[in-house]
Amino acid sequence: MQGKSEIPADDKIRILVVQTAFLGDIILTTPLLLALKTAYPESYLALLTTPAGKSALTGLPELNEIVSYDKNGSESGLPAFFRKVKEIRGKKFELALSAHRSYRSALLLALSGIPVLVGFEDASLPWIYHLRAKRRREEHEVLRNLSLLQPVVELPPNFEPRIKLPLPPNFSLEKFGIRREGRPLVGFAPGSAWPTKRWPAERYAELAEILSLELGAQIILLGDESDARVCAELLQKSKAGVVNLAGRTSLPELCGVISSLDALVSNDSAPVHVASAFSIPAVVVFGPTTPGFGFGPWRNPSRVMEKELACRPCHHHGPRECPEGHFRCMKDVAAREVADAVRQLLAEKKGS
Numbered sequence: 001m002q003g004k005s006e007i008p009a010d011d012k013i014r015i016l017v018v019q020t021a022f023l024g025d026i027i028l029t030t031p032l033l034l035a036l037k038t039a040y041p042e043s044y045l046a047l048l049t050t051p052a053g054k055s056a057l058t059g060l061p062e063l064n065e066i067v068s069y070d071k072n073g074s075e076s077g078l079p080a081f082f083r084k085v086k087e088i089r090g091k092k093f094e095l096a097l098s099a100h101r102s103y104r105s106a107l108l109l110a111l112s113g114i115p116v117l118v119g120f121e122d123a124s125l126p127w128i129y130h131l132r133a134k135r136r137r138e139e140h141e142v143l144r145n146l147s148l149l150q151p152v153v154e155l156p157p158n159f160e161p162r163i164k165l166p167l168p169p170n171f172s173l174e175k176f177g178i179r180r181e182g183r184p185l186v187g188f189a190p191g192s193a194w195p196t197k198r199w200p201a202e203r204y205a206e207l208a209e210i211l212s213l214e215l216g217a218q219i220i221l222l223g224d225e226s227d228a229r230v231c232a233e234l235l236q237k238s239k240a241g242v243v244n245l246a247g248r249t250s251l252p253e254l255c256g257v258i259s260s261l262d263a264l265v266s267n268d269s270a271p272v273h274v275a276s277a278f279s280i281p282a283v284v285v286f287g288p289t290t291p292g293f294g295f296g297p298w299r300n301p302s303r304v305m306e307k308e309l310a311c312r313p314c315h316h317h318g319p320r321e322c323p324e325g326h327f328r329c330m331k332d333v334a335a336r337e338v339a340d341a342v343r344q345l346l347a348e349k350k351g352s
Helices: 023-027 030-039 051-057 078-090 103-110 141-149 201-215 225-237 251-259 270-277 335-351
Strands: 014-018 044-049 065-068 095-098 116-120 131-133 185-189 218-221 242-244 263-267 282-285 302-305
Touching: 014 030, 014 103, 023 051, 023 270, 030 044, 030 141, 044 051, 051 065, 051 251, 078 103, 095 103, 095 141, 103 116, 116 141, 131 141, 185 201, 185 270, 201 218, 201 225, 201 335, 218 225, 225 242, 251 270, 263 270, 263 335, 270 282, 282 335, 302 335
Parallel strands: 014 044, 014 095, 044 065, 095 116, 116 131, 185 218, 185 263, 218 242, 263 282, 282 302
Antiparallel strands: none
């Protein structure tokens, strides 16, 4: 790690944070944003992120600006990259911290004209960053992101790192025809961009029946348009009454729904981190990945469901297909095990 910069904590500086990875990674950057606003309360704080990140974080009071970069869509390619460089240069930032470790993020910042750049030692093109922080593999991603501050500023000792997300104004579950009526509301997030990170739909269907029959729970399916197929498969296999919101909510509304749940059951995906933001009890099924990668629940009541197998973890994201051909890491997690974990979390919540 390089020496600390000489930026005083009370300066009215213009700061940029860069995170253009997956939505879960973006959500886990919010503690860093809160920390920066604590350390530099008079600063102008901006975030360069994806359209999904902008949708989820618009309204976060710590942010003065969100700059969208649709790098995989309308702004893909070199001409758009250089237009984004020009846009960032024009904003005259004085300090930038990159939680993203890609070549593209490093090159964008290298061309941005920002005088102080902070990144990780193991980032791509690390020599671009004037100040570098060690990214400890054994730590949660929240703490790894916060380590970017170490070369720059010391946080107050009472700072509490937490995930924070805005909610849409006047949010109500009734908009989606959901009424609590004394029943526990349990959300299922069965999707993932990575097929092997999805607990099988038939397991979710069996779980819905158990929770509905034994606890009288109302089951709500969550996800975006890309999760519609797996949710439809779940509905086809389930005999329980289930409300399917996949593809029917905006990202802020998805946050609103999760914030209203009594418990969430999810694969290793972004809804886990939304639940952490609102201290919603969560049961998380891990297969090819593990919580040891740093992306497990953060300081909310939780249970992790995983099987100890010699072949896992097998990939930092999750391969398209099981390398061993058996997919036991997911298939061996029984619906009854998950149901018992949900029951425990609900009992603990009721008793607290």
